[in-house]
Amino acid sequence: MAEAKIAVLFPGQGSQFLGMGKEFLETDADARALMGMAEKISGFPLTRLCQDGPMEELTRTVHLQPAMTVMNLICWQALAKAGVKPAFFAGHSLGEYGALAAAGIVSPEETLALVTERGRLMEREAAANPGGMQAVVKLPIEAVRGIVESAKAAGKITVANHNSAEQVVISGEEAALAVAAPLVKEKGGKAIPLKVSGAWHSELIAGAVPDFEAAMAKVTFNAPATPVLFNVTAASESDPAAIRQIMARQIASTVRWLEIVEKLMAEEVRVFIEVGPKTVLTGLLGKIIPPDYEHRCFQFDTPEGLAKMLEAL
Template sequence: MKPVGLLFPGQGSQFVGMGRELADTIPEVRSLFAEADAQLGFGLSTIMLEGPDAALMETRNTQPAIYLHSAGLWMLLDRYGLDVRAAAGHSLGEYSALHAAGALDFREGLEIVRLRGELMYRAGLERPGAMAAILGLDSDEVAGIAIRAAEETNFVSQAANFNAPGQTVVSGEVEGVERAMELARSSGARRAVRLPVSGAFHSELMEPAATELAERLAAARITDPSFPIVANSSASPLFRASEIRSRLEEQLTQPVRWVESIEWMIAQGITDFLEVGPGKVLAGLLRKIDRRALCRSIFDPASLDTALEGLRQ
């Protein structure tokens, strides 16, 4: 098979019904879903498969649900002895990538991402914030606009996700983000739209969550990964458990440097990617970053078979 890079989606890719075909047709995945329900003490898989949508949209449920879906898919993919050269995960997806690389045990990872979601949800209640996608402007320009909005309003505003050329997300307090949106529109942005999130993720408003999460990460069993994981906060590869721990600690308050992460992977000669989890968001971002690269999205048994067939050609 062709060598591949793995991509794992984060919050925003979820949908009610994700994993249904996997649970209905593959006993091992059904057992994994049941194991997660038992560990967490509630029916996470029921929320995944049946909803309601409002429950799945809660950050404390969204994060473990996406992690569980990706883990079920990876359990199947791992049987085929893929030649994985590197992996990256978008925000929450970094934990899925670490699990795939053997750095994070499934149960340990599930517990951490559930806590991560709860802490981020709580931080959003304690310091309400917002996020907005700015489309059609250079990322450096958007970063400058976010700084200017913070200076003008004295409210937090900062670049949070560098997702693709012409697609950057700002995060912070509502007043700061709204001013950034106004400045972006006046600078010629094609769109500036608020995102349906419960907090200002990847901004300084997440510092309380990051502090508590760091305590849990300090006690976590993390081992060296079997292939490099490209960190969100640095866009550089991680090879050691000690590096992983420190990067995860800073991840909640630092921007997701997705464009640079993908560019690093492509610079290593990776041209075939697998998106492992719900949706096709990361495949779309990859096309905007480098159209020469190919991403096959895997989210159910049929797409898994199609992706494997493509890698064999």
């Protein structure tokens, strides 16, 4: 499998933990340089937040977006230095910004500036339009869409993430989520409230889109050096103007993760590498990829994890 096609995947919000990136920052000058740049651009003490928290402060979306993005970029930088050349990039929600930088669509500096602004705008909209999110497990997307339609009478609600065949995240006003949960149970599924500070990927935060478009208008977008499969379309795109539009819509659009992974399988990707904290995406791959599809999954967020993975590759 030496010539196997590789996809590099970047995790999003929810993969954070206190102490993330510690080993890279202690041993790798390039990692420290990236972190220094991220702190300067965001204006936040990201090293302290990532290492010592408190968790409530790290989890605030305004802090977490630059924090997670710089962690993803630190891991990707180490992988790229090791000479690994992926055939595709993809990122889950916020993780898509790691993919933009890795594919050369947006510079690392401008990527960090964008996620800092994205976090600020999303926090602003979440404060103005409070809501929450629930993971719905054991039900197919069609059933969840039906439940969402029924719950709409109680308030704004939508499908936020199509993560796997039987894991769908819904997002919206608490009153609508309260109506949806018993309907999920009735159909044999389970609704699990998520610890998030807003109704992400829903119309409740769509007010962030025009201001974010204005921020993106000042940033240079390039054609990708390596294809990226986008959350909004579950397809690649090479036109920088189209990518800019896709990324503006992404804030309030469904994350089509299941379709992205299916597309990677259709392209005969055999090696999947999750680059960044925790194994959320690796777990989803286990639910999506059939056992008879020959493949290998890796994840790393430390130099030791990277070394082990390179040995196995």
